[in-house]
Amino acid sequence: MSSRKDSGSVSTAEMASTGGTLDSPVKQIQIEGLVVLKIIKHYQEEGQGSEVVQGVLLGLVVDDRLEITNCFPFPQHTEDDADFDEVQYQMEMMRSLRHVNIDHLHVGWYQSTYYGSFVSRALLDSQFSYQHAIEESVVLIYDPIKTGQGSLSLKAYRLTPKLMEICKEKDFTPEGLKKASVGFENMFEEVPIVIKNSHLINVLLWELEDKSTVADKHELLNLSSSNHLEKSLQLLMDRVDDLNQEIVKYNTYSRNLSKQQQQKHQYLQRRQQENAQRQSRGEPPLPEEDITKLFKPPQPPPRMDTLLIAGQINNYCQNVKEFTSQNLGKLFMAEALQGHN
Amino acid sequence: MSVFGPVVKIHPVVVASISDSYERRNEGASRVIGTLLGTIDKHSIEVTNCFSVPHNESEDEVAVDMEFAKNMYELHKRVSPTEVIIGWYATGFDITEHSVLIHEYYSREASNPIHLTVDTALQSGKMNIRAYVSAQMGVPGKTVGVMFTPLTVKYIYYDTERIGVDLLQRTRLASTRTKGLTSDLSQVGSAAARVQDMLTTVLAYIEDVLSGKVTADNSVGRFLMDLVNKVPTISAEDFENMLNSNINDLLMVTYLSNLTQAQIALNEKLVLL
Numbered sequence: 001m002s003s004r005k006d007s008g009s010v011s012t013a014e015m016a017s018t019g020g021t022l023d024s025p026v027k028q029i030q031i032e033g034l035v036v037l038k039i040i041k042h043y044q045e046e047g048q049g050s051e052v053v054q055g056v057l058l059g060l061v062v063d064d065r066l067e068i069t070n071c072f073p074f075p076q077h078t079e080d081d082a083d084f085d086e087v088q089y090q091m092e093m094m095r096s097l098r099h100v101n102i103d104h105l106h107v108g109w110y111q112s113t114y115y116g117s118f119v120s121r122a123l124l125d126s127q128f129s130y131q132h133a134i135e136e137s138v139v140l141i142y143d144p145i146k147t148g149q150g151s152l153s154l155k156a157y158r159l160t161p162k163l164m165e166i167c168k169e170k171d172f173t174p175e176g177l178k179k180a181s182v183g184f185e186n187m188f189e190e191v192p193i194v195i196k197n198s199h200l201i202n203v204l205l206w207e208l209e210d211k212s213t214v215a216d217k218h219e220l221l222n223l224s225s226s227n228h229l230e231k232s233l234q235l236l237m238d239r240v241d242d243l244n245q246e247i248v249k250y251n252t253y254s255r256n257l258s259k260q261q262q263q264k265h266q267y268l269q270r271r272q273q274e275n276a277q278r279q280s281r282g283e284p285p286l287p288e289e290d291i292t293k294l295f296k297p298p299q300p301p302p303r304m305d306t307l308l309i310a311g312q313i314n315n316y317c318q319n320v321k322e323f324t325s326q327n328l329g330k331l332f333m334a335e336a337l338q339g340h341n
Numbered sequence: 342m343s344v345f346g347p348v349v350k351i352h353p354v355v356v357a358s359i360s361d362s363y364e365r366r367n368e369g370a371s372r373v374i375g376t377l378l379g380t381i382d383k384h385s386i387e388v389t390n391c392f393s394v395p396h397n398e399s400e401d402e403v404a405v406d407m408e409f410a411k412n413m414y415e416l417h418k419r420v421s422p423t424e425v426i427i428g429w430y431a432t433g434f435d436i437t438e439h440s441v442l443i444h445e446y447y448s449r450e451a452s453n454p455i456h457l458t459v460d461t462a463l464q465s466g467k468m469n470i471r472a473y474v475s476a477q478m479g480v481p482g483k484t485v486g487v488m489f490t491p492l493t494v495k496y497i498y499y500d501t502e503r504i505g506v507d508l509l510q511r512t513r514l515a516s517t518r519t520k521g522l523t524s525d526l527s528q529v530g531s532a533a534a535r536v537q538d539m540l541t542t543v544l545a546y547i548e549d550v551l552s553g554k555v556t557a558d559n560s561v562g563r564f565l566m567d568l569v570n571k572v573p574t575i576s577a578e579d580f581e582n583m584l585n586s587n588i589n590d591l592l593m594v595t596y597l598s599n600l601t602q603a604q605i606a607l608n609e610k611l612v613l614l
Contacts, residue, residue: 033509075419101365317598
């Protein structure tokens with residue numbers, strides 16, 4: 001089971017990932033409040049229809065901290081002139097931002113997610129290319145639905161060095177994975193996030209609290225859970241089905257492999273027997289034929305998808321467990337309230 | 342010329358952006374200006390985004406990089422096609438003559454632009470955020486001048502935005518100005534603690550009223566009545582049933598997810614044998 005330490009109220013959060021301590025160049029992420037607000041706004045305005053909204057993170061690296069100081073959103077991939085626009089858009093944005101003294105160093109990207117389903121091939125590829133180019137880059141996953149339920153859900157992930165190796169080699173066979181001993185638990189490592197604001201922004205926050213009379217709505221204490229649970233479980237079930245198919249594929253492959261091994265063995269034996277007979281009859285032995293040409297080994301199925309699905313299922317389960325623990329707490333509170341009536 | 346109703350709604354993103362660009366201004370520049378983007382409704386203007394524009398200002402002249410402004414607007418439009426230029430902002434307390442010129446430029450981009458001033462130098466002790474619309478004044482035909490009439494400023498948030506701002510509010514209480522993101526039960530705990538605080542305040546008020554220290558206020562009394570009536574009165578048995586079935590559901594789901602996790606871990610081990 002994963003170990004979760006409760007974060008202190010003042011100092012930095014120390015959520016240990018399931019893989020142990022981080023051995024990457026980035027140990028902590030520091031985000032400015034502005035970035036958080038921008039990401040929230042981007043999803044709110046543009047993300048209602050499609051699956052994900054994406055954007056680029058800008059900032060710099062200080063010691064072993066990655067400071068994210070600004071970000072800008074990416075337009076959707078709807079039009080047909082997709083690729084060329086992307087690169088040009090990015091270049092133009094960065095050039096313009098440089099004029100107003102905003103950090104123009106690419107340090108990562110962000111993406112929104114639907115109920116926690118972000119472990120996909122596309123994400124892996126993008127993050128790999130980012131991390132390959134820039135050592136310390138991260139991907140920020142923003143979960144708007146969970147945030148809507150009361151607490152900001154923003155997580156930062158990097159690929160573990162082991163996974164980077166595998167992606168570089170593009171060797172996704174079972175043997176390759178076994179060599180690197182990558183399980184679904186050490187695919188991504190989570191980097192703790194800390195939010196930091198400048199003094200001026202703090203002044204602004206005081207002002208906002210003063211001026212705005214928005215009542216605290218306490219969505220966090222909402223008792224209804226069935227809707228969220230249903231959807232999460234639905235997604236989980238779909239994934240488990242997918243995993244099942246992959247497993248069946250792998251099983252047939254290994255069964256074929258062992259059958260083939262048997263056939264090879266039998267063939268060799270027959271050969272030897274025949275050779276022995278021929279020798280006893282004084283005839284020249286039959287030439288050794290190339291075994292590999294006769295018995296072509298079946299293709300081992302790529303394991304990358306299985307790994308991704310397993311990782312995704314793990315993620316769903318974590319989310320569900322977090323959600324249920326919160327709800328149990330709330331239910332017991334409600335009971336206490338009723339009990340005193 | 343259309344007259345807008347006197348309400349300008351601003352999202353906190355905008356002001357945070359403005360403060361940030363003020364902090365990053367060039368050496369020697371005393372203020373920063375930029376464009377405001379948003380949507381115009383019949384009676385209100387909603388400001389949802391902004392970007393800063395480099396400009397040079399000296400005693401007698403002011404130069405604004407228009408090309409840059411146009412470029413940035415195009416880029417922004419690709420992401421959110423519904424936003425239009427609705428005005429401009431400037432940091433600093435006063436409105437100078439240069440502002441008039443800049444305002445004129447912006448009136449070419451948008452009809453009746455609004456001008457926002459953010460007092461980042463805190464000249465009056467607080468960060469004053471004010472909005473203005475320009476209006477013609479003077480004798481028509483002869484000397485015509487421009488007057489900036491103030492508008493009311495309101496802040497609006499999306500729900501998720503409010504939660505984000507909530508979290509940011511908590512950072513300013515920490516001594517190191519930083520805050521990690523908490524998880525799980527601790528969040529529920531802190532939310533419950535907040536409600537508890539509010540209840541204590543209410544109780545203190547009631548005590549005061551009962552002991553005669555504070556005169557009773559009828560409207561507050563009505564709110565209190567609503568509050569007490571909101572706790573639903575369900576028979577203990579029904580409540581027990583509801584509670585138990587809910588708890589059973591949640592426990593079952595927890596069990597299933599734990600099972601699934603164990604299953605995939607097992608599968609992993611078998612494959613990697």
